[in-house]
Amino acid sequence: MNEWIGIGIVTVGVIYDLLACIGLIRMPDIYTRLQTATKAVTMGTCLILIGVTVYFGFNAAGATALLTMVFVLITNPTAAHAIARGAHSSGIRVERITAQGLLSRRVESELWDHIRAGKEYEKDHFDHMLESCPIIDLEKHMGRQEFFAHIAPQIGDVLGADPDLVEERLIAREREAATALAPNFAIPHVVLPGEGAFGMMVVRAKDGVWFSKECPTVQCIFILGGTEDRWHLHLRSLAAIAQVVLMEDFYEQWMEAGNEQELRELLQWAARQRPRET
Amino acid sequence: MTTAMLILLALLVVSSYLCLYRVARGPTAPDRTVAIDILGIILVGFCALVSMLTGEDFYMSVGLAWALLSFIGTLALAKYLEGKEFDE
Numbered sequence: 001m002n003e004w005i006g007i008g009i010v011t012v013g014v015i016y017d018l019l020a021c022i023g024l025i026r027m028p029d030i031y032t033r034l035q036t037a038t039k040a041v042t043m044g045t046c047l048i049l050i051g052v053t054v055y056f057g058f059n060a061a062g063a064t065a066l067l068t069m070v071f072v073l074i075t076n077p078t079a080a081h082a083i084a085r086g087a088h089s090s091g092i093r094v095e096r097i098t099a100q101g102l103l104s105r106r107v108e109s110e111l112w113d114h115i116r117a118g119k120e121y122e123k124d125h126f127d128h129m130l131e132s133c134p135i136i137d138l139e140k141h142m143g144r145q146e147f148f149a150h151i152a153p154q155i156g157d158v159l160g161a162d163p164d165l166v167e168e169r170l171i172a173r174e175r176e177a178a179t180a181l182a183p184n185f186a187i188p189h190v191v192l193p194g195e196g197a198f199g200m201m202v203v204r205a206k207d208g209v210w211f212s213k214e215c216p217t218v219q220c221i222f223i224l225g226g227t228e229d230r231w232h233l234h235l236r237s238l239a240a241i242a243q244v245v246l247m248e249d250f251y252e253q254w255m256e257a258g259n260e261q262e263l264r265e266l267l268q269w270a271a272r273q274r275p276r277e278t
Numbered sequence: 279m280t281t282a283m284l285i286l287l288a289l290l291v292v293s294s295y296l297c298l299y300r301v302a303r304g305p306t307a308p309d310r311t312v313a314i315d316i317l318g319i320i321l322v323g324f325c326a327l328v329s330m331l332t333g334e335d336f337y338m339s340v341g342l343a344w345a346l347l348s349f350i351g352t353l354a355l356a357k358y359l360e361g362k363e364f365d366e
Contacts, residue, residue: 007279007282007283007286007330010326010327010330011282013323014289015289017289017290017320017323018292020293020316021292021293021294021297021316022296024296024300024313024316025296025299025300030306033300033309033312034312037312037316038312038316041316041319041320042319045322048326048327049322049323049326051326051330052326052329052330055330056335059335060335061329061335061338064338064339064341064342065326065329065338065341067342068326068341068342071342071346071349072319072322072345075349076315076319076349078349078353079352079353080315082352082353082356082357083308083312083352083355083356086355086356086358086360087306087359089359089361090359090360092306
């Protein structure tokens, strides 16, 4: 009789273990995997060991099984805690899991939404531009000419100008003096005829854009364009971009962002941190 | 009775393979560490089942030793993940 009760308990334990291992495969990130795997496996293995004790009764094997059970109960949660702490301090982020099919955003940006909704701050011209400017995530490595040809239609659309003219002016400006200011950072810009237009566009190029021999893989590119009467906006935008780019860890976060939406959120967040005149 | 035990053992082997899949796939070091930890605990259960199947009690002692070793190994790996020395 005891044998069959023991086998019954062991069966439940084995099913727990199996389900935990399926969780280990199915869960999206390390923290959720820890949560399914360690809890259910501790539970399952303890059940197996209880089953063994019931099966054998209190002889050598049964007593050892009880001892092992106590030991597993103490050590396994400790180990899980240590792994979670190790994972956290080695910089692994929490994936956003709820409603991942709807939007692929991180927990950080969701928190940022709440902060933004709770405290309305005064937006300046640069903040308004960031809300609507096109942001592109380039997939492949490009040369300078190819890059300008690629972006000219979009920046032309923002400015309401002819793409060919924009491209021509971008190349002409580049010929006058290099616009890649650092090995990973460039601000190409154009001045157009007419009046009343000013716009910006941001490009993240993971594989880099070739600007010059000194700057062969520029990964963060702000393109500014406008008419001559909006020159003051141009200077203010340059100042704002400098403040954003010089922010601590900006470049690492820039490379880590997953998509255009996250890039925009990062820029808006960084712009919000700028020191402002009161 | 023996058949039931063999089926249970087979299920545990399947679980172990799922863990090994996670060890192989990663993608990060903590993922692999979790999988190795779980693999150790499942092997303790495996030892207990083998002990039932054969009626030999020393398999339980193997399981106890394995649980101890697996715990220490996991702690060492976790310390390594934190980027610290083992005596901190």
